[in-house]
Amino acid sequence: MILEELNKVSDLISELIKNDDFPEKIEPVQLRDAVTLYPMRPGKRLRPALVMWCCGLFNGDVKQAEYAAAAVEVYHNWTLVHDDIIDEDELRRGLPATHTVLEMYARDNFHVDKKKAKKFGSDLAILAGDLQHAWAMNFLLKLIQKGVSPSLVTALCRNLCEMLSRELVSGEALDVDFSYRNFEKITPEEVERIIYLKTGALLNYSATTGAKIALKIDNLQDKRLQKITDFATAVGTAFQLRDDWLGIFGETESFGKPLGSDICSAKPTILILNTLRNLNKSDSNILLSYVGSAEISSGELMKIRSLIIKSGAEKDVLERSNNLRIYAKNSLSGFPDNKYKKLLLELNDYLINRNR
């Protein structure tokens, strides 16, 4: 049922994005196409679902929250477009990244060398992300057309600029900083903070925005909004822990990027850092020897898996995820039961158990 409901949200968001006139006048056409690329790709649409369901939880008019749902999705996309440039990821969930699509465009149309095509791809992808950033804000501002009061809309916009952008972009910058630091010296606590900044903050924004539209308030002292923040923050951390686990213990076909790619790209995850913390010197040196490799063979992957299991870090991460799931569930326990509460609880369960 949860997947069916997520699909409904996804279809709705795709429609809103497809029918919105913001991209129409963007020039040149390859920039326009780049701006709509990620937003038009099918996806989980987790953030829009949080907006709409947290609005429904407080018996708000879910239709009224639709533009906010589209806004958080497009907002998420600009951060992905810029992240992909920074991380030099050529793929985004198994499909070409924005800058890669633009690079291919340059190669085919301008007949330039690889280096020039790459520069074109990165330059236009910077601009595509910039336009998505404006597009997201524009969706949020359109809430007024749905009857949300201008003063609540401006408050939601300020939260987006002041809190969310600062947290999210700081998170990305701290992540960049990590890659210049000694991998072993990064602590799981630092990583957990970055998870909040990079993932939790936007989930939190999405959930509280839906609730605020229903409650017609923007008072962060409100107990109900604090519970929603607790819920979304726990879901966000559990979501990321699952992602990290899937990156090592998942099935390649469904996960969209090669297993172990976090280790190849020396991305510090709580799973790996806890493993290193628990292992003895000789085992942790074995694990460290794989960090930054060009690729990891299936034999090496088996070895990595066994080290993580041996250290107890896999068990810990699964336990931690389950505790977060329970904490998230309890955060909603004070609210009356309705269809949307049921969906939020199912979503919570689903995210912990998902295989992709």
Next chain:
Amino acid sequence: MILEELNKVSDLISELIKNDDFPEKIEPVQLRDAVTLYPMRPGKRLRPALVMWCCGLFNGDVKQAEYAAAAVEVYHNWTLVHDDIIDEDELRRGLPATHTVLEMYARDNFHVDKKKAKKFGSDLAILAGDLQHAWAMNFLLKLIQKGVSPSLVTALCRNLCEMLSRELVSGEALDVDFSYRNFEKITPEEVERIIYLKTGALLNYSATTGAKIALKIDNLQDKRLQKITDFATAVGTAFQLRDDWLGIFGETESFGKPLGSDICSAKPTILILNTLRNLNKSDSNILLSYVGSAEISSGELMKIRSLIIKSGAEKDVLERSNNLRIYAKNSLSGFPDNKYKKLLLELNDYLINRNR
């Protein structure tokens, strides 16, 4: 007097930017410093002056428009930060560009090679621009604290996202596109359109925003706003024509970048394209031979200047600028005289005659 008044605006904007708490919580510190770098540098603050003086022109409360003035300045800065990455300009008005400052930071603190430091500089500068984008919007939203109605504020925000961002970013992307096309095949008309998108659109936004705050309206059909648009668009084109002229005929010391650098970087300007259009084949081939050179000697510069003068393009551009100046002046003629009208007319004269 005009310079004194511009300095007053500049000091005010510097104060607003310095005292604003948006950057405070940005992490890490090198990102925070990058976000405030351009906004804190002294500059002409032309856009804030347009906001405030066009507000004063209609007897609006100039103090009320201050946050909008800060908003357009910070907005201008994010576009510069991303442009400088794209254009690989290491200097911005004679001082290190944002990505260059960050590159130096990486070299000094992470002891990495040139290539890695450059990547760090460009990555963090992308994020710094993103945060300035959010910061600009946040300043605009703060107009509510000054008593501007939430519905006018949301209208101003929508103009910023929907019109301005699309125009400005499309202009930058078309400019990138130019660099992949045959220089000779670009027309002066195409360049003029890009001048509007890259420069005129923000000047227009600045001027009309000031007027809208004074008039408490957002009706683009309003004749007064149309006159302000005429004024700002003419000023914008004349401003860019002067920049192009200064790039060839200016004095190096005051202009901040080497004379002829537009020719070295194969930047198509109306001045150069008109020259090529007017010259005979052999003369235009001489001029074309300098396009894309690593540097231009003073002897070559003399030759380039003489070709431009010979073609009549220099006379044309000066005449065109003067006509734009008169057109801009006439656009304001229907409005009652006051201090701010006088300042706007002086600004118009000053921009055409400036030497830097």
